[in-house]
Amino acid sequence: MKKKQHRKTIKSEFKRIIAAIDGSMYSKRFAKKALDLAKQNGVSVTALYVINPPETIYPEFTEMYPNAVALLKKGRRSTLDEIKKLGDKMGVPVKTKLVVGHPDQEIIKEAGKQDLIVLGCKGKSGLERILMGRVCEKVLHHSQLPVLMVR
Numbered sequence: 001m002k003k004k005q006h007r008k009t010i011k012s013e014f015k016r017i018i019a020a021i022d023g024s025m026y027s028k029r030f031a032k033k034a035l036d037l038a039k040q041n042g043v044s045v046t047a048l049y050v051i052n053p054p055e056t057i058y059p060e061f062t063e064m065y066p067n068a069v070a071l072l073k074k075g076r077r078s079t080l081d082e083i084k085k086l087g088d089k090m091g092v093p094v095k096t097k098l099v100v101g102h103p104d105q106e107i108i109k110e111a112g113k114q115d116l117i118v119l120g121c122k123g124k125s126g127l128e129r130i131l132m133g134r135v136c137e138k139v140l141h142h143s144q145l146p147v148l149m150v151r
Contacts, residue, residue, distance in 0.1 A: 013114070014146075016044045020107045020119040022135070023049065023079050030120035030150035031083045035092050037118070037148075044093040047083040048110050049076045050103040073098055104138035111145050118148045 019034035021027045031047060038045045051072050080096040087094030099106050111117050121136040140147050 014041075014043055014116045015112070015114045016046055016116075018107065018111045018115050018117045019045050019047045019083070020103070020117065020135075020139070021047050021049045021079060021083060022103070022120065023076060024120065026120045026150075027079065028082070028086075030118060032086065033148075033150050034118040035083075035087055035090050035094070037116075038087075038092045039090050044095065045087060046095045046097055046110065047080050047087075048097045048099070048107060049080050050106040051076060051098070051100045052103055053100055069100060073100075103135045104142065107135070107139050108143050108145075111143070113145075116146050116148060117143060118150065121149045121151055 017034050017038050019031050021031060034045055051069065053069075076098055077096075080098060084094045084096050097110065099110075107117060107119065117139060119136050119139060121134070136149055140149065
């Protein structure tokens, strides 16, 4: 008689999925992966968008454009709203969160002890990657939690 193999679902390991959204053209793709995984396992998703403080790249930026962060937040909110709508269509509860800070640190800070972090590895490129480093690599190396990287 064959023994039934029990496949462990992520629901028994994770309470929610943190989908780190970066606004790239790939964001929807890896957000969809996070939503699919959440739906299959009956867990919720937190779509997290972290705005890197402009002054970390160009210190005089906030002096020249005092409303820059407010404008960035407004634009990024629409990206999060799209992910929430997609979650609603799929029947997956999605909480959105928009913060200002260093992306890798904020992603790790948002994730609790029983969370899975899902993020894409094909976001920003070129000079921005050189200046800021690759967020996915930093999260992978510094997080104590499981990380699913979507290409």
